[in-house]
Amino acid sequence: MDLDAVRTFVTAVGVGRFQETAAELSISQQAVSKRIAALERALGVRLFTRTPRGARLTIDGQAFLPHARDLLRVAERAADSVRPGNRPLRVDVIASRLAPAGLLRGFHRAHPEIELDVLKLFEVDAAVAALRSGAIDASFRAVTMPGNPLPEDIDVVPVLDEPLELLTGPAHPLAPARSVTIAQLTGHRIWMPGLTPGTEWTAYYDDLVAEFGLTIEATGPNLGADALLDTVADTPALATFIGAQTRLVWPAGHDLRRIPVTDPAPVYPHSLLWQRDNAHPALTAFRRHLADATTSHDRPATWKPSWAISAPRPRRPRGRAGGPSPAPSGGRGSWGT
Template sequence: MDLDTVRTFVAVADTGRFQEAAAELSVTQQAVSKRIAALERALGVRLFTRTPRGAELTIDGQAFLPHARELLRVSERAVASVRTGRRPLRVDIIASRGAASGLMRGFHRTHPEVDLDVVMLFAIEKAVAAVRSGEIDASFRAVAAPGRPLPEDIESVRVLDEPLHLLTGPAHALAGARSVTVAELVGHRIWMPGIVPGTEWAAYYDDLVAAFGLTIEATGPNFGSDALLDTVADTPALATFMGERTLPRLPRDGGAPGVGPAGLGLRLIPVTGPTPVYPHALLWHRDNPHPALATLRAHLATAAAGPDTAGTWVPDWVIPR
């Protein structure tokens, strides 16, 4: 159904006169008459009766009017969904409990006027394709993994270096330490069942193992973070790596027993000498015109912080800061 014709019908119904509807729509009265006639032919009914007072809706016109208004509202929503500056800013954060999620929550608190649509894509290939197609405006990733250079039309900037901490239960041999060096972790079992081969975080941890001779086990099903915390809390021989911003409610520096989710007595211990940091980067298409994307980038440039690069470690394939 032609929306200009429907818009003309609504204008005549609201003004009660063809001439006034023509002035409102900036067309001739003859054009209004032709549009209404075409709509009546398409519907097979009379919509208006001409009277000395103007144009009055017939019973069929009265029945059609609310649906015509809804057609116009749907059309406006459809255009707004893709019109730059009117549709929400669509951002991929990978996971709901990670550092990127925290960064976006901070952005929302600082800029509540920006409508956000947060999505979670898994594979970096899918995220990059979505950025290139305009399906999403930006994605948080650790780039670029070995053998995966970004396309030339994708821009990226490293926005946050998140220090890794060792997470242990209360009976772990290192639970009382205020900090541990990477060398002190050699020989300890670090369990990370969420590592998926082929992902950028798998490439990161593979390089971490190769660089420092660590033992990272990715065996067993991944039942989520709650199950991971329960297992680490109950198994003295196991520890895991946790990003500093992933679970900020956990105790640090050998906090008091019983602090943390459900009183598990978990410890979140800084790793030093050097500090492995997970490099979160923002990806976007260089031709993306969404005005809120520039607002997000400016916010991250000041709000997202990480340790000084001195004394830290990242794989050599990570984009520089």
């Protein structure tokens, strides 16, 4: 059913004459007559009786009127549900325990009046497609992966370089250390079963291995964080990497140790992606909050892959995003200065 015709019908009922209806809708009187005639044909009934004094509703017109008004109200609510500013800001954080979720929580505390929809998209290609279609407004990613550049309509800005920490059980040889250099990790088994080919975190760890000669094992099924923590706690020969802002809880009996890695400190480069023409008003507030709240980039004695965006793209102040966790690499790393 043509909503323009329904709107013309409801307006004509309100003003009483097709001439005034045309003026109200800023269309010609002939267009009013054509819309009403098309609606009557679609319904198979007469809605108006034309008289010298104007248009008068028929019995069928009277029966249709309340439903026509309902149709227009439903159409307006449907448009409002997706109109920027009238729907929640939709943000992809990859996983609820990673640093991006913490950044989003900070934004919510600072702006409780802004409604949020939180999504968790696994693959970067799915996140970019969702940004371009308008299904989401922003996504945290680590970019750009080798051989997988962002489309030109996707803008990106770095928001957080998150240091990695070594997570060990109490019997691990490095457990007593207050910090470890990355060179001290050579020869130790680092177990990360969540490394999935094609993901940005796997690209990150591939480059970390290539740069520093580490041993990272991705064997066995990924049974989740709890199974990983149980195994690390009980196995003196195994350790894993965890982001400094990744939030995990384990039983006190595990006595797990989070140990900073230094000289250089490997940092995971989180960035924020959005579609350049996205007009959601809360997106600007979100980007401003992140710019004010997050740490500086390229700090001394840090390392991240050469493909990780660490400064805004030329031509516009934007940058790219991710989450430390456990995809194929290409470039070597870059030292922070």
